[in-house]
Structures are given as C-alpha cells and as structure tokens.
Amino acid sequence: MATLTFSSYIAKRIALTVVSIFIIISFNFFLFRVLPGNPITLLYRSPRLTLNQEKSLAIQFGLNKPEWEQYLLYIRNALEGNFGISFYYKVSVTSELIPALENSLVLLIPATIISVLLGIFTGVFSAWRENSKTDVAVLQTAMAFYAMPTFWLGGIFILLAIYIGGIPVAGEYSVGSTSILNLLEHMALPLLTLVLVYYGQFTIMMRNSLRDVLSEDYIVTAYAKGADSRRILYTHAVPNAMLPMISLIAINLGLMVTGAILVETVFSWPGIGYMIYEAIGHLDYPMLQGAFIIVTFSVVLANLLADMIYGMVDPRIRYK
Amino acid sequence: MLNISNLSVSYSTDSGIANAITDLSLDVNEGETMGLVGESGSGKSTLGLALMRILPKNARIVSGSMMVYGKDLMSLSRGKMRRMRGETISMVFQGAMNSLNPLMTVEKQVSEPLLIHGKANMREALATAHDILGKVGLKSSAWKQYPHQLSGGMKQRAVIAMAIITNPKILIADEPTTGLDVVTQMAIVRLLKETQREMNITMIFISHDLPVVAKIADRISIMYGGRLMESGTTNDVIRNPRHPYTSKLLASVPDISGNQIISGIPGEPVSALRLPAGCLFRERCEIALKECASYNYDVSFEEKDHRAYCINSGAL
Amino acid sequence: MSEATGMSRHIAESSGHIAASAMDFWKRYRKNKIGVAGLGIIIFFTVMAVFAPLISPYNPNLINSSLYLSPPSAAHLLGTNQLGQDLLSLNFYGARISLIVGFAAAAISVIVGLVIGLYSGYFGGWADEILMRVTDFFLVIPTLVFMIVIAAVIGPSLLNVILVIGLLSWPSTARTIRSMVLSIKNWPFIESATINGGKSNYIIFRHIAPNVFPVVFANAVMSVASAIFAQASLVFLGVGDVTDISWGGIIHGAFAFGAVTSGMWWYVIPPGLFIILVILGFTMTGYSLEEMFNPKKRGF
Numbered sequence: 017m018a019t020l021t022f023s024s025y026i027a028k029r030i031a032l033t034v035v036s037i038f039i040i041i042s043f044n045f046f047l048f049r050v051l052p053g054n055p056i057t058l059l060y061r062s063p064r065l066t067l068n069q070e071k072s073l074a075i076q077f078g079l080n081k082p083e084w085e086q087y088l089l090y091i092r093n094a095l096e097g098n099f100g101i102s103f104y105y106k107v108s109v110t111s112e113l114i115p116a117l118e119n120s121l122v123l124l125i126p127a128t129i130i131s132v133l134l135g136i137f138t139g140v141f142s143a144w145r146e147n148s149k150t151d152v153a154v155l156q157t158a159m160a161f162y163a164m165p166t167f168w169l170g171g172i173f174i175l176l177a178i179y180i181g182g183i184p185v186a187g188e189y190s191v192g193s194t195s196i197l198n199l200l201e202h203m204a205l206p207l208l209t210l211v212l213v214y215y216g217q218f219t220i221m222m223r224n225s226l227r228d229v230l231s232e233d234y235i236v237t238a239y240a241k242g243a244d245s246r247r248i249l250y251t252h253a254v255p256n257a258m259l260p261m262i263s264l265i266a267i268n269l270g271l272m273v274t275g276a277i278l279v280e281t282v283f284s285w286p287g288i289g290y291m292i293y294e295a296i297g298h299l300d301y302p303m304l305q306g307a308f309i310i311v312t313f314s315v316v317l318a319n320l321l322a323d324m325i326y327g328m329v330d331p332r333i334r335y336k
Numbered sequence: 337m338l339n340i341s342n343l344s345v346s347y348s349t350d351s352g353i354a355n356a357i358t359d360l361s362l363d364v365n366e367g368e369t370m371g372l373v374g375e376s377g378s379g380k381s382t383l384g385l386a387l388m389r390i391l392p393k394n395a396r397i398v399s400g401s402m403m404v405y406g407k408d409l410m411s412l413s414r415g416k417m418r419r420m421r422g423e424t425i426s427m428v429f430q431g432a433m434n435s436l437n438p439l440m441t442v443e444k445q446v447s448e449p450l451l452i453h454g455k456a457n458m459r460e461a462l463a464t465a466h467d468i469l470g471k472v473g474l475k476s477s478a479w480k481q482y483p484h485q486l487s488g489g490m491k492q493r494a495v496i497a498m499a500i501i502t503n504p505k506i507l508i509a510d511e512p513t514t515g516l517d518v519v520t521q522m523a524i525v526r527l528l529k530e531t532q533r534e535m536n537i538t539m540i541f542i543s544h545d546l547p548v549v550a551k552i553a554d555r556i557s558i559m560y561g562g563r564l565m566e567s568g569t570t571n572d573v574i575r576n577p578r579h580p581y582t583s584k585l586l587a588s589v590p591d592i593s594g595n596q597i598i599s600g601i602p603g604e605p606v607s608a609l610r611l612p613a614g615c616l617f618r619e620r621c622e623i624a625l626k627e628c629a630s631y632n633y634d635v636s637f638e639e640k641d642h643r644a645y646c647i648n649s650g651a652l
Numbered sequence: 653m654s655e656a657t658g659m660s661r662h663i664a665e666s667s668g669h670i671a672a673s674a675m676d677f678w679k680r681y682r683k684n685k686i687g688v689a690g691l692g693i694i695i696f697f698t699v700m701a702v703f704a705p706l707i708s709p710y711n712p713n714l715i716n717s718s719l720y721l722s723p724p725s726a727a728h729l730l731g732t733n734q735l736g737q738d739l740l741s742l743n744f745y746g747a748r749i750s751l752i753v754g755f756a757a758a759a760i761s762v763i764v765g766l767v768i769g770l771y772s773g774y775f776g777g778w779a780d781e782i783l784m785r786v787t788d789f790f791l792v793i794p795t796l797v798f799m800i801v802i803a804a805v806i807g808p809s810l811l812n813v814i815l816v817i818g819l820l821s822w823p824s825t826a827r828t829i830r831s832m833v834l835s836i837k838n839w840p841f842i843e844s845a846t847i848n849g850g851k852s853n854y855i856i857f858r859h860i861a862p863n864v865f866p867v868v869f870a871n872a873v874m875s876v877a878s879a880i881f882a883q884a885s886l887v888f889l890g891v892g893d894v895t896d897i898s899w900g901g902i903i904h905g906a907f908a909f910g911a912v913t914s915g916m917w918w919y920v921i922p923p924g925l926f927i928i929l930v931i932l933g934f935t936m937t938g939y940s941l942e943e944m945f946n947p948k949k950r951g952f
Contacts, residue, residue, distance in 0.1 A: 036789055047805055163931050165881065167888045168903055168924030171912045178915050185913065233434035239390045240429070241449045241498070242422035255439050270794035277796065278885060282907065292797070296804055296890045308801045312793055319792050331482040332438060 025333055029323040036316045041094045044305050045087055069101055076100075099306030104298040109306035113288065117310060119188060120287030123203060124276050127210040131272070132265055134211065135218020140254060142219065143226035144245075155223070158216030166275045170209045170282035177205060186284040206283040210275050217271070221264045226257040259330055266322030270315050277311075337538060338364040338387075338506060343400030345382050345391065345562075347608075354608035356382040357562045359633065360400070364506075369532055369539040371553025371570065373546050373585065375605050379562035380542045384508045387540075388427055389417050404506065422449045426499035428509040428528075435495055436483035443469065443479040446498045453502060468497045472527060489520035493527065500531055507532065510542045525552050546585045550574050555641070558582050561606040561616035563633065568642030578637045578644035581617045583652060615646070623651045680944060687940025693933025697926075701747040708741035712897055721911060724918050731918045733902070734909040742897055743922050749898035750880050750930060753814055757879035760818025762825050762872040769829025770856050770864070774837060783830070787823035795820050796885055803891045813892050817882045825871050832864045866945035873938035877931045884927050899923035 065073075074080060076098065078089040093099070099109040135158075142154045161169070177183040184190065184202045229235065230253055238252045277289030284290060288307050295303040327333045345357040357379040364370045374380045385391045387402055389409060402409040404424070409417065426449075429435035437445055446469060447461035456464060469479055472493040483491055492512060499507060509528060513521040529552050532539045543549050549556060550570055557567040558581060566579040577583045584601045603620035606612065612619070614629040621628070625648050637644035681687055700707070709729075716736030724731045730739035772783040799816045806812050836842060837860070845855050884900030886892050894901060902923040906912050911919040 032785075032788075035785075036792075039789060040793075044801075047802065163928050163935070165884055165888070165900075165903070165924055165927050167885070167907075168920070168927065171903065171906065171920045171924070174912050175915055175917050175920065178913060233429060234437045236385075236390060237427075237429055237435045237495075237498075238437070238448075240388055240421055240427040242418050242420070242452050243448070244418060244452075247452065252437050252440075256437065259439075267791050270792055273794040274796040274885070277794075278888065281889060292800060293889050296800065299804075301804070304801055304804055308797055311797050315792060315794060330439075332484045335482060335485055 022327060022334055025327050026324060029320055029327075033316055033320045037313060038091075040309060040312045040316070041091050042087075044094070044309060045090045048301070048305060049083075065101060065103065065106065069106070073100060094309060099309065100302035102300055102303045104295070104300045104303065109302050112303065113291065113306055113310055116286060116288045116291045116307075117314070119285065120276060120280065120289065122188075122199075123206055123210070123280070123285060123287060124272065126203075127207050127214070127276070128265075128269070128272055130207070131211045131215040132218050134215040136222045136258075136261070138215070138219040139222025140226055140249070140257075142223040143230065143257075144249065146223075146227060151223075154219065158219040161212045162214075162216035164213060166209060166213045166278040167282050169213060170206070170279055173205045173209055174282070188286055202283075202285075206279045206285055209282070210272070210279050214268075214272055214275055217268055218261075218265065221261060221268075222257065225260050225264075226253060229253050229257045232256070259326065262322055262326045262329065266319045269318050269322075273311055273315055337366040337405055338362075338540075339401075339403040340383075340387075341401055341403075343383075343386065343402065344398040345379070345386050345395060346398055347392070347395045349394065349609070352609050355562055355611055356395070356608050357386070358611070360559075360562070360564055362557055362564065362567070364538055364540060366538055367536050368554040369529070369541055369552055371549035371556040372540055372542045372559060373544065373549050373556060374559035375544055375601075377561075377605050377608060378559040379608075380559050381510055382562075383559075384427060384510045384540065384542055387506075387508060388421055388425060390421070419453065422499075422504070423453045423502045424504055425506040425508065426502065426504035428496050428499045428507065428512050430511045430514050433515060436491055438483055441480050441482060442474070442486070442494045446494060446501060449498060449502045455502065464501060465497070468501050469494065472497045472531075473523075488516050489523065492516060492520075492524050496524075496527060496531065500535060500537070503535065505538060506540070507537045508540045508542065511544070512541075513543065513545070513548055521548065528552060546574075558585065561611060562608060563616060564645060565617065566642075566644040566646075568644075572639075572642040576642075578642065578649040578652065579617075579646045580621050580623055580648075580652060582644075584620075617646075623648050681940070684940045684944065686936045687944075690933045690936030690938075690940060693929055694937060697747050697751065697930050697933065700744055701751050704741075704744045704748060708738070708744045710738035710741045712737055712741040712745045714738070721909065721914075721916065721919075723916070730922055731916070733905055733911075733919065739902070739919060739922070742902055743899070743926060745897045746899040746902060746923060746926065747930075749810070749896050749901075750883065750927070753810070753817065753883040753898075754876040754880040754930075754934070756814045757817035757821065757883070758872050758875035760815070761821035761875050761879070762868060764819065765822035765825025765871075766829055766861075766864070766868055768822065769826040770833055770861060772826065773830035773833025774852065774856050774860065780830070783826065787827050790820070790823040796882065799882060799886060800889060800891050803886060808886075808892045810893055810896055813883060813886060817879050817886075821875060821878065821882070825868070825875065828867065828871060829864055832867060833860055836860050836863050867942070870938050870941035870945055873934055873941060877934035877938070880927065880931055880934070899927050 076089070076093060077100070078086045081089075097110045099113075101107065102109050102112055105112055138154050138158065142151045145151045174185045177185050183205065185205060186202075188202050189195075189198050190202075234256075235248060235252060238248050243251070276287065277292055279285065280287045280289035281293040288311055291303060292307045292311075294300070295307065340360060340362040343357055343360045344355070347354040347356055360379070360383065362370070372380045372383065382391070382395070385395075386397060387409070391397070397410065404420075409420075412420070436442075443462055443465050447456075447458075447465035450456040450461040450464060451458065455461075466476070466479060470476070474490060474493050474497070478486060478490060478494075483494075486494065496512070512528065513524050516524065525548060528539070528541070531537065541549055541552055546556075553570050555567065555569050556573040558565045558573070558579065560581050566573060566577065566582050568578075573582060574586065577586060581601075588601060601620060606616050606619070615621070615624070615631040618624040618628040618631075627647060631647055633645055635643050635645065636647045637649045681691075714737060716732070719728070719732040719736030721734055722728060722732045722736070728738050728740065730743065733739055733742065768783060772780040798820055802820075803812055803816050806816075842855065842859055845859055850859075883892070883898070884903075887896075887898050887900030888904045888907075890904065892898075892901070894904075900923075903920055906916070906920040
C-alpha cells in the first residue's frame with residue numbers, strides 16, 4: 017500500500033520529465049523550421065561542410081522526406097544524441113559537447129554545493145536572529161552580490177587577479193598540465209564568482225522557509241518539552257525547513273546553469289557555456305541547438321532527481 | 337501549589353498594544369484539576385504559554401508573579417526555566433492540529449523529553465516511550481509511524497504521552513479536545529482524568545467548551561477579555577453561576593445528540609486592542625447597570641471559594 | 653489582504669477620485685525609505701537616458717583610431733575604447749537601451765502574463781492545467797539559454813531581443829495573477845455578478861482586473877529589473893546588435909578587446925555599476941510597492 021503510492025509519485029514525476037523532454041525536442045524542431053530565414057540551410061547545409069557530410073545528414077534527418085517523418089526522425093536522433101555536425105569543428109556536435117558537459121559539471125557541481133551550503137548556513141543564521149542587525153547585514157550582503165551581473169563580477173576578479181599576479185584567469189589547465197592542483201587553481205575564480213552571485217538566493221529561501229517553520233505549532237511543542245535552542249533548530253526546525261528547499265534548489269538550478277554559461281565565457285572555461293558563446297560567434301547553429309538540448313535535458317533530469325530525493329526524505333510522501 | 341497573582345500580559349502588534357491578560361490572580365491546589373474556560377481571545381491560551389514562559393517574542397509579561405511551590409517562575413534564569421519545562425511543568429497542545437513534528441516518528445517524539453532532561457539514554461527512553469504509549473492506548477503498530485499516518489485521536493494520545501513521560505507535577509492541557517469528534521473527545525477527557533488521578537498531577541485544563549470542562553475539572557475559572565469573571569468549585573459554578581457571562585456560557589451548551597449550539601452569546605467578544613473601561617462584559621450583558629461602566633473589579637460576590645466579579649450578580 | 657483590496661477599490665472607483673487617491677498613495681509611498689531611494693535611482697537614470705546628448709562630452713559614435721584604448725585623461729574622464737570612442741559618453745548613452753529594453757520587455761511580459769493569468773484563473777479547467785504545466789516548465793528551464801537560441805535564429809535586432817525577453821518572461825506574472833484571481837473569484841460581489849449572468853469578459857476586465865492591478869504594477873516594476881539583466885547578459889554573450897550602445901555591450905567590448913586582462917578598470921567597472929544600480933532601483937521600488945499593496949506577503 018505504502019510503496020504503491022510512493023511509486024505512483026515517482027511514476028508521475030518521470031512522466032512529467034518525459035513530457036518536458038518531448039517539449040524541448042519538439043520546440044527545437046519547430047524553432048529551426050518555422051522561423052524566418054532558411055532554417056534547413058541553417059542546420060544542415062553549410063558551405064563549410066563537405067558534400068559527403070551533407071549527404072549523410074540528409075539521410076539521417078530525412079531531409080527529402082515529408083515534414084512529419086522528419087519530425088519523428090528528429091526525435092529519434094535527439095534521443096540517440098545525434099544533433100548533426102558542427103559547422104565550425106566539422107565533427108559531430110555530440111563528440112564536442114560531451115567533454116564540454118564534463119568540464120561544466122566539474123565547475124557547476126562544486127559551485128552548486130558550496131552555494132547551497134553557504135546559503136543554508138547564512139539563511140539559518142539570519143532567520144534565527146530575525147530582524148536583528150546581523151539579519152539585515154546578512155541579507156544586504158546576499159542581495160548586493162545577487163544584483164551583480166555575473167560576467168561583471170568575473171571581470172572584477174580578473175582585474176584583481178592580474179593586479180595581484182600569479183592567479184590563472186583563463187582555461188581549465190595550464191598547457192600540458194593535468195594535475196588536480198592546477199585544475200583547482202584555475203577553478204578558484206570562476207567558482208568564487210558563481211558562489212558569490214548565486215548563494216544569496218538560497219540564503220533568502222532558507223531564511224523564509226525556516227521563519228515559516230519556526231512559527232509552526234510543533235516548534236512550540238519542542239519548546240514546551242524543554243528543548244534548548246540547538247535542539248529546536250537542528251532537530252526540529254532545520255530538517256523541516258530543508259524540505260521545501262529541495263524543490264527550490266532544483267528549480268533554481270536553471271539559474272545556476274545560466275550563471276555558469278556567463279562565468280565559463282568570462283574565464284574561457286571549456287564547458288558547454290563557453291561552447292554556446294563560441295557557437296554564437298561562429299553562427300554554428302547545430303552546435304547551438306545541441307548545447308541547448310543538452311543543457312535543458314540536464315536541468316530537467318536534475319529536477320527529476322530532486323523530486324525523487326524529496327519523495328524519499330518526506331515521510332508524508334514515502335508512507336502515504 | 338500554583339499561585340498566580342496580578343498577572344498582566346500584553347502583545348505589541350502592528351495595530352497597537354493588545355492586553356491579553358489583565359490583573360489575573362488564580363490559585364491551583366496540588367492534585368486538583370482547574371478548568372479554565374473562555375471564548376477565543378479571552379487570554380486563556382496566553383496564560384498557558386506564560387506559565388511555561390514560552391510566549392511569542394512580541395509578548396511581554398507586564399506585571400505579576402507565578403509561584404510554583406513558593407518559587408516565582410519569573411525569577412528563574414532562562415536555563416533553569418528551560419529545565420523545568422517538560423519536566424516539572426508539561427503542556428498538552430491541540431494534537432489534532434500541527435503539534436507533532438511531521439518528520440519524526442511518534443516513539444522518537446514521545447521519548448525526546450527524557451533525552452532532553454538527561455533522564456535516560458536512547459534505548460531506555462524508547463522503552464519508556466513504548467510503555468507510556470501503551471498506557472495512553474496507542475497500539476504498537478503506531479509507534480514507528482509518522483504523525484500524518486495517525487488519526488486525530490491517536491495524535492492527541494501521543495501528545496499526552498509526550499507530556500507525561502517525565503512524570504511532571506503540573507500539566508497544562510490547552511484545548512486538548514478541539515478538532516476531535518464527540519466520541520474521541522470523551523475518550524481523551526477520560527484518559528486525561530485517569531492519568532491525572534493515577535500520577536497525582538496538578539492539571540490546568542483550558543477549553544472553550546464549558547460542558548467538557550465540567551466533566552473533568554474540580555474547580556472552574558471563567559475568563560473573558562483577559563480577566564477573571566468567576567471562579568469556584570465545578571459544582572458551584574455550574575449549579576449556581578454568579579456571573580451573567582457564565583450563565584450565558586451554560587445556556588449555549590451543545591445538546592447531547594451533537595454539536596448544535598442552542599443559543600450563542602449575542603454580540604462580539606471585546607478586542608484586546610481596545611478594552612473598554614468598567615466591566616468588560618457589559619456591552620453584551622442583559623442585566624448591565626449604569627454603574628457597570630465604572631466597575632473596577634473588586635470582588636463583588638464571595639462565598640467560601642466561590643467568587644464572581646459582577647456588581648449585579650444578585651439579579652441572576 | 654484587506655489593505656490590498658482597499659487600495660484596489662480606490663483604483664476601481666470613478667475617475668474623479670483618481671487624483672485624490674494618487675495623492676493619498678504618494679503620501680504613503682513617501683514614508684517608505686527603500687521605495688523612495690529606488691524611485692530616486694530610476695529617475696536619475698531616466699534623466700541620464702533622456703538627456704544623454706546634453707550631458708555627454710562627445711558624440712559616442714565618434715571613432716578616433718588614434719585614441720585606441722586610452723586611459724582616463726582630462727579630455728576623456730573614463731578613457732576610450734578600442735575604436736577611440738569616449739567611454740563616459742558611451743556609458744551615458746547606454747542608459748537608453750537598458751531602459752528601452754527594460755520597459756518594453758516588461759510591458760510585453762506583464763500584459764501577456766496578465767491576460768493569461770486572468771483567463772486561466774477565472775475559467776480553470778484543462779486550459780488552466782496546461783498553463784500550470786507550462787509555467788512549471790519555464791520555471792525550471794534556464795531561460796537565458798532559450799533566449800540565446802531563439803535570438804540567434806530569428807536574428808538579433810533590438811526589437812527581436814525585446815520580443816524574446818518579453819515573450820519568455822511572462823509565466824511568473826501569470827502565476828501570481830492566477831492565484832489572486834482564484835481568491836478574488838470567491839468574493840461576494842464577483843459571485844453575485846456571475847450569478848446575475850454577467851458576461852465572463854465583462855466580469856474579468858471590469859471587476860477582477862482592477863483588483864489585481866496593484867500587484868500587476870509592482871510585478872511590472874520588478875520585471876523591468878530582470879529584463880535589463882537579461883538584455884545585458886545577452887549582449888555580453890554577443891547576442892544582439894553590436895552597434896547599439898548598451899552597458900552589456902561595453903562590458904562585452906572590454907572582454908573582447910583584452911581591456912580586462914590588461915587591467916583597464918575604467919573600461920569595465922562603470923557600466924557594471926550602472927547595471928547594478930538600475931537593477932537595485934527597480935527591485936527596491938517594486939519590492940516597496942508590493943509591500944504596500946500586499947502587506948501580508950513575506951519580505952524579500
């Protein structure tokens with residue numbers, strides 16, 4: 017009985033994810049065909065490609081077949097990870113994007129974890145001292161960073177790094193190096209930029225969530241039991257406040273990804289964001305749409321993961 | 337053993353100062369059950385929170401004292417007061433509502449007071465919790481469940497178990513039957529009564545429901561607008577009410593078959609933000625006199641332990 | 653909520669009262685420090701945008717190749733860019749694009765969001781269900797990536813950038829309006845209008861819309877901030893017309909021509925400060941309006 021409702025919850029989430037992915041693919045198909053210009057040319061015919069490459073694309077994507085058949089082929093290709101051939105690199109888009117995705121995750125995963133932890137920590141601090149001077153100071157700091165354009169803050173750090181000297185401001189590794197230390201050195205500034213701009217939203221979420229929880233009846237009950245502040249906060253309030261945070265973090269992943277695109281561009285970090293920036297400059301449409309699909313897929317899948325975690329953590333869903 | 341004297345509590349709100357309790361004095365004897373009755377906004381719940389010293393941040397105890405065994409709760413340090421909560425004085429909230437943490441199993445929450453007060457380790461605490469849960473009538477299948485899996489009555493039993501697990505001297509039950517169906521209400525009242533007798537607890541039973549209170553309380557205090565209107569033994573107050581508000585409450589008794597109120601009290605309760613001078617009830621009172629507007633709350637009826645604060649109580 | 657409805661009833665009243673209630677409104681708004689500061693910032697940048705030709709020392713389009721990336725001097729207080737254009741003048745003129753895009757895109761997104769929110773909240777049913785799924789989708793998806801792809805395909809003119817930002821930003825407004833309509837729908841006078849056979853469109857636009865207007869207004873002000881942010885990000889990434897003068901474009905230039913890595917702080921810092929200030933201005937104003945119209949809503 018209990019497991020039945022839990023699995024139906026999961027099933028519903030998976031269904032919604034499939035629908036989202038379907039929407040993304042369809043959107044792409046129509047975007048490059050319905051909009052003005054000559055979209056087919058945009059995607060599959062470039063003077064830069066060889067005749068053989070063009071021919072094989074025409075077969076793979078059924079360019080001589082009716083539109084509906086092209087649509088089905090497009091979906092199949094997208095699900096198989098085939099987004100055509102990059103105009104600029106003249107190889108399959110996927111072969112360029114997969115390593116870029118890995119590089120992006122190397123930056124994005126630690127940035128997200130640190131932002132969330134910093135946000136939770138400052139948010140708890142702020143909510144516990146609600147309306148005090150420290151609360152206001154914590155919030156104002158968070159808001160100030162949040163109002164900064166990501167690329168601008170990145171630029172400021174580059175200015176500072178060059179003034180100080182010795183801190184790498186571009187790329188993932190120095191030429192020829194593959195050491196972790198070298199990676200961490202290169203990661204420092206992009207990571208710092210991302211964390212500073214994006215932790216503030218988590219501070220505010222956590223503060224509001226915890227503030228709501230602190231006014232719940234079961235918190236009064238905990239006080240009545242004689243629990244001290246630590247116990248109220250860490251045994252009762254924070255775990256309850258964390259539940260809505262899981263969904264909110266998932267929703268805001270999209271924003272983090274946007275930030276990552278800008279930061280990668282600023283620091284020439286060879287991830288998907290940098291690929292997008294370069295594709296805009298090169299008018300490399302297949303690359304652009306491939307990157308778009310991979311980025312949106314990743315965000316949608318991360319949301320599915322968050323929903324599943326939520327379902328497992330909240331007993332009200334686990335044992336219905 | 338519990339003596340409240342001249343207690344006043346106010347809240348500062350956006351619309352001004354709200355006087356929730358004004359100059360309230362109340363004595364509760366060891367081992368008895370005191371029923372505290374009033375409509376919502378009468379200050380009865382504020383009194384419960386004040387006794388635990390867990391009032392919200394915007395509340396302030398303006399004056400008065402609350403003595404337990406001759407010791408003023410107000411004079412205790414925060415830490416000492418905290419150690420009294422859940423050990424010497426416990427509180428039962430409206431369990432059908434949100435008073436249980438949705439993320440903790442029932443047994444964990446019930447055993448928590450023992451851990452907080454260092455009376456047992458985790459294993460012993462759980463064993464004691466099972467013992468108490470069994471006593472209040474929760475089957476072992478419910479012990480490892482989460483609050484949302486329990487019915488309102490079961491949750492209320494768990495809340496009671498949580499409050500009595502430390503063998504407290506004083507138990508404050510704030511609307512423990514509200515939100516439950518009539519049959520469950522009766523079962524909970526019976527459980528509280530039995531527990532109180534068995535453990536010789538001094539109980540303050542807070543409710544808006546006078547008939548329910550009459551079933552359990554040895555003595556009854558009636559509150560209105562943050563002031564005491566009448567107090568006395570249950571028998572005296574029910575059989576021979578000396579305040580028009582009490583008789584109105586008695587007249588609005590639900591009938592036996594259900595919850596139907598036969599006759600409510602006309603008019604709105606006074607607002608704690610703007611308390612009128614004189615008798616607080618006079619706007620809604622059928623026997624109000626001109627002099628009521630200048631009444632200053634001297635005891636106007638006293639017969640042994642039975643007191644009422646109404647200058648026209650002879651007209652009843 | 654009661655204050656919000658009181659406010660909106662003022663607005664819904666006949667035009668004779670509008671001047672009086674505007675005065676009344678201003679009296680209340682004036683007491684809000686954050687709001688007044690925000691409004692001051694908006695006015696400051698509006699003046700800068702309108703009078704850019706008067707306050708700029710040079711014509712920003714004037715190219716002078718002998719002044720390639722020159723540092724600040726008496727003649728050029730913020731130096732010059734790679735084309736020898738005066739950076740101070742460029743920064744003044746940049747206010748124009750930011751405000752135009754901000755206001756126009758916000759107007760589009762709020763109008764679309766208002767209409768969709770009103771209909772979906774009022775009629776409910778499957779249309780409402782679809783709307784909720786669509787907004788869920790938009791909330792999750794990184795909108796900027798969407799904007800980049802669409803703008804890249806349809807061509808990055810100023811109008812297209814406005815359209816793309818406006819048409820991709822409505823879901824959050826629609827959501828807010830929808831939830832308000834759901835509660836207003838149950839107000840007695842709306843119910844009686846419905847029972848008396850009022851036409852749906854009449855009820856929606858005559859009775860419901862005036863009551864959501866204050867919140868829409870606050871929402872619109874906030875939307876300007878996010879539209880300005882989106883535009884700056886797009887231009888920075890090279891999406892948009894590079895010949896248009898904008899703050900995002902100046903920062904783009906600073907990176908593209910090595911000014912940042914050469915430590916030319918005068919090139920990159922001012923436009924960023926302007927963006928931050930203007931965004932704070934709109935956010936503070938919108939936040940204060942929201943607080944006034946809907947005091948129950950949680951801060952920040």
